Amino acid sequence: MSNKEVCLLLGATGVGKTLLLKRLQMIGLHGLGEMSAIPSTLPTVGTNLTDLTLKKKKVTVRELGGCMGPIWPSYFKDCFSVIFMVDSANIAQISSSCIQLLTVLSAEPLSNASVLILFNKRDMPCIMSLVEIKSLFRMDDIIASATQPITILEASARSGEGLQDVLSWLESIVVK
Numbered sequence: 001m002s003n004k005e006v007c008l009l010l011g012a013t014g015v016g017k018t019l020l021l022k023r024l025q026m027i028g029l030h031g032l033g034e035m036s037a038i039p040s041t042l043p044t045v046g047t048n049l050t051d052l053t054l055k056k057k058k059v060t061v062r063e064l065g066g067c068m069g070p071i072w073p074s075y076f077k078d079c080f081s082v083i084f085m086v087d088s089a090n091i092a093q094i095s096s097s098c099i100q101l102l103t104v105l106s107a108e109p110l111s112n113a114s115v116l117i118l119f120n121k122r123d124m125p126c127i128m129s130l131v132e133i134k135s136l137f138r139m140d141d142i143i144a145s146a147t148q149p150i151t152i153l154e155a156s157a158r159s160g161e162g163l164q165d166v167l168s169w170l171e172s173i174v175v176k
Contacts, residue, residue, distance in 0.1 A: 011085030013066030019157040076109040089124035114173040123156035
């Protein structure tokens with residue numbers, strides 16, 4: 001598999017990575033109209049590989065379980081992009097997610113990868129605002145010091161809100 005085909009999907013346990021992948025697959029097959037039924041998911045132990053066809057190019061999204069954080073770097077050399085998911089309704093997880101993100105961004109094999117930071121669970125009643133969460137992450141400082149192009153999006157893998165933007169981001173980097 002060439003390094004132009006793999007996108008890593010990373011984030012802490014329980015942020016919604018598996019549901020995001022299932023939803024993106026459904027949108028790819030049926031369009032946004034298929035958002036009613038919420039597919040069941042289990043925490044990922046190991047990896048999930050999902051193929052998406054975008055602009056007639058196949059992209060493999062490799063989801064790495066949150067519990068695998070210590071060995072994520074062994075997967076970095078094979079990818080051209082990273083989606084890093086954060087649960088914007090879980091304030092207790094923010095500091096550890098920020099540390100994970102900084103580790104990912106500072107990894108040499110990912111120095112040229114396109115990065116999407118995806119704040120998920122926007123449908124939850126007790127979420128932090130984007131301004132609050134960006135402040136807690138010191139996102140302006142992170143973006144200023146990163147070597148990678150970074151995009152920030154909000155979404156809800158459960159409701160489907162924002163998922164078309166995620167697909168559009170993936171399509172835009174596949175075309176490059």
